[in-house]
Structure formats: C-alpha cells, structure tokens
Amino acid sequence: MTDRELFDTYRRDVYYLCHYMLHNAADAEDICQEVFLKAFQTERQGVERIKPWLLRIAVNMCKSHLDRRKRGVLKELKHFLLERRRDSEAADEALERKENELETERWLRALPVKNRTVMTLRYIHELSLQEIAETLNIPPGTVKSRLNRGLRQMRKESGKNNPNLKGAECLE
Numbered sequence: 001m002t003d004r005e006l007f008d009t010y011r012r013d014v015y016y017l018c019h020y021m022l023h024n025a026a027d028a029e030d031i032c033q034e035v036f037l038k039a040f041q042t043e044r045q046g047v048e049r050i051k052p053w054l055l056r057i058a059v060n061m062c063k064s065h066l067d068r069r070k071r072g073v074l075k076e077l078k079h080f081l082l083e084r085r086r087d088s089e090a091a092d093e094a095l096e097r098k099e100n101e102l103e104t105e106r107w108l109r110a111l112p113v114k115n116r117t118v119m120t121l122r123y124i125h126e127l128s129l130q131e132i133a134e135t136l137n138i139p140p141g142t143v144k145s146r147l148n149r150g151l152r153q154m155r156k157e158s159g160k161n162n163p164n165l166k167g168a169e170c171l172e
Helices: 003-022 025-041 050-083 091-110 113-124 129-136 140-161 167-171
Strands: none
Touching: 003 025, 003 050, 025 050, 050 091, 050 113, 091 113, 091 140, 113 129, 113 140, 129 140
16 A cells, blocks of 8 residues: 555544544644654554554554643743742742742642642633633543642641641632
8 A cells, every 4th residue: 555545545534533632623633644654654564454553653642742732731830830920029029929939839749740730720820610621631520629639738738838827728
C-alpha cells in the first residue's frame, strides 16, 4: 500500500479519533497530520493490520498532546503566582503579598496533580465548574470532588503551619 493509498483509506478514521479525544478541530487536524507523517516514515512491511496500528499511533499522540497541555496549565500557574505584581502598593504590602503567594504555591505543590490542576483553574484562573470540566474533559462531579479534596488538604496544611489559624479562615 502506497503512502497516498494509506492516507486516503484511513484519514477519516484517524481524524475522527483525534477529534473525539481532543475536542478541538484544529488540534485534531494537526495530530492527524503528525500520525500520517510518522506512519509514512516507518517501515510497514511487518505490520499485519494497518488500521489498528494507525489508531494506536493516533491515541498515543493525542495522549501526549493532552499531557503537554496540562503541563502548560501548571507552568502558567507558577508564572502567575511568582510574577504577579501590583503597581500601586507599598513595600510592606508587596512583601506580605509575595509571602502569601509563596505559601499558597507551596500548599498547591503539596496537592496531587489532578487536585492542583482543578484548584488552579478555579481559584487562579477563575473558571466556573463547567468550564473546568470542559477544559479537563472530566465530569462536573469529578471537578467538585477534586476541589473538595484539594481544599481539605490545603486547610489541613495551613493548620499545621499556623496553629492559630482555623482551616476555613485561611481560604476566605
């Protein structure tokens, strides 16, 4: 089977799989092209069943793309927490704000990645529960449970570090 025949035969299957996994037409097109480029560069004589082989490549590339996207969100959070500045604040206010940001970042780092991502999207990027669910491609109930677990763990951590604070007061 030539490269052109391979592309013409399986392009729709690969594209629909990518679109279903990524929920974004432009990303699906990009990943679909990458799948076929990889397939064209690979020796296919030993491959008995072409379609499952192509779809496996597509699934792996979509997963990698989604992982890169999630890592990008966490990088944005770190940048936001470390670099956010307010123009018109006094030096002592700036120092206190910076200390609070670093403490919050430390608490967030202690959370599991799934909970940290949801907490970041909710409280730093101020997304609604539905927007978070769509962004991470998870049900809204999962978003709520991850937020709840993250808040409980942050309250617990804040109480350890400052016995005078009650957990609920730290986050209000």
